[in-house]
Amino acid sequence: MELIESKYDNEIIIEDVSFKYNREEVISKAHFHIDRGSFVCFIGPNGGGKSTLAKLILGLLKPTEGYISIFGQSPLKARGRVGYVPQYTNFDLEFPINVIDVVLMGRLKKGSLFYNKQDRDAARNALKSVDLEGFENRHFSELSGGQRQRVLIARAISANPEVLILDEPTSNIDATTENMLYKLLFKLNNRMTIILISHNLTFVSENVKKVICINKEVKIHPTGDITSCSIDKLFSHPVKFVEHSTKVEEIHE
């Protein structure tokens, strides 16, 4: 019994989850588990339901059917334990805000109106762990795309989440920055479970333990298992497929 419970506490469980938006089924009977500490990829075409599934895990949406548990808690209750990094291109760059204020948002709490010293320290440490020390007072819009992405990662990790969900972190980012970003994510993976959403298939590395293909239906592949056949099925038309088995570090060199 104890064993079952601890397993339950160490998994993100998605059980027969369906989600309908305006009667149209976006996710159909998704059923999979994610182990604590793993690094998984949600891949699939745009509009295939990847982001929807992420939002279900974040508790921003409620499943029409099925059951989600994050380390033994409902998504709403587990909110403080899940960090989220949205696409950095979604932001209004005219907005007058500097880096530290963006990161401090990760320390927002229900019932407290002001940030305390602990919050400020956590925000500074988070910036340090994404290599943006000294950027506190820079304006958010002055930063490059990769830097903005890292600020948003700092915001998410400032609350010490157990899971980090990143929505298309590599879109519109050059290859060098992309590699830096993956190095950072693998480092963070020592501390937290990472779910990476991508429609970009070029990224399948040895460090990724599981690839979850989402196009309304959900298919799971351990890495290395992806064949061009299953990819074609996922995108429902033939796609170009480049197989990667090299480590990210090697690509960088």
Place this chain on the structure above:
Amino acid sequence: MSDLIQSFLNPEIPFLRNALIIGILSSISFGVIGTFVVIRKISYIAGAISHSVLAGIGFALYAKENFGWDWFHPTLGAFGASIISAVIIGCVKIYGKEREDSIIGAIWAIGMAVGLLFISKTSGYTDPMSYLFGNILIVSNMDLYLVSALDLVVISVGFLFFNKLQASSFDEEYTSIRGGSPNFYYFLILILTAITVVLMTTIVGIVMVIALLTIPSAISGLFYKRLAPLIISTIFLTTIFSVSGITLSYITDTPSGPMIIILAGLVYILSLTAKKVLKLLSA
């Protein structure tokens, strides 16, 4: 100049002193809320709320005369109408399936229509022009008290919820992940906007209050990239525009609203030009 100072202190003309105090006090609310209105890009909503205020003013004047509601001061009526419009607009955005845009346009026009009808059925001296374009002659002691109280509400709520308002304006989705309700903060901004708009209706007028809410913040936005300094600079500019506008309107015997707005508009154009020139010079 000493004549002018004497007029401010003259107990025979309390409206001038009241108008100046109201101008200075409301500048703080204008600075805080105006900045949020500009960065959230909801100035058209603020416009609808401010125009609908006429319905409340008209009803207050009508009720005073026809129902003998002497306590029903026009500023109270304005306050009621602006809150009602803010709530309707907020509900439409959150729950409604109608086009938000059309509802805002409807509230804008219906509010004015209702107000003008009530005023037309009220005898005695009620010139809609005073409310539409601002008139310091209608500023009473009661206005001063009401405005001070409302101003205090806006400033304290703005201060207490500053971090949350900033966060939810920047990223609604993330705010809700952190356990906050973006809808609540959206409503809060609308309600605070509604109150703020009322503060200056007597001085700037319903039609132009929206300009005083947005121009100073737009000017500050040219020079400051952080929220806190932006707000402080906006408060400073709003104070200067309203005090000098009121003074000029008193000296030249012109309506106060247009005076204030022309000043603000001129400084805006000058700032835009100055910024362009500075950019060319530094390039």
